[in-house]
Amino acid sequence: MSKLLNEKKPIFVQIRDWLADQIIDETLVEHDKVPSTNEIVTYFKVNHITVSKGVTELVEEGVLYKKRGVGMFVEEGARKKLLASRREGFVEEYLKPMLEEAKKLDLTESDIQKMIDVNRGDKE
Numbered sequence: 001m002s003k004l005l006n007e008k009k010p011i012f013v014q015i016r017d018w019l020a021d022q023i024i025d026e027t028l029v030e031h032d033k034v035p036s037t038n039e040i041v042t043y044f045k046v047n048h049i050t051v052s053k054g055v056t057e058l059v060e061e062g063v064l065y066k067k068r069g070v071g072m073f074v075e076e077g078a079r080k081k082l083l084a085s086r087r088e089g090f091v092e093e094y095l096k097p098m099l100e101e102a103k104k105l106d107l108t109e110s111d112i113q114k115m116i117d118v119n120r121g122d123k124e
Contacts, residue, residue: 004044011046015054020082023063023074030079034064034072061085 005014022028035043040051055072058064063078075081102112 005046011044012050012054012057015040015044015046015051016057019055019058020063020086023078024082024086026079028074030074030076032074033070034074036071 004018005011009017019028019034022034028034034055037048037051037055040055041048044051055064059066059072061081062075063081064072065075066072098112
């Protein structure tokens, strides 16, 4: 397995997220051709079925579309879809657990804001 991948998430999810990240950061834009499954297999040194599963999820979500015999491409509005989905997931995956822990630690909103500012580099 490639050093680019980790054991925290299933590999197909990591590949799916890798492609999604490229769309979100606009490395890939609408109607751009995405790397073929064979190219991704070679890059990550993983099984073809694993890569196909990650790519298929993006197709099913309407983020990628296939042109038979040509390849996969970024669907129109894909970035907007991915951002909406990630924002929704952000609350459940990061914000709620953080607020629960902050409550246990008796941190105020002001305490949390200071921590954010320091770690973002806004204030020291």
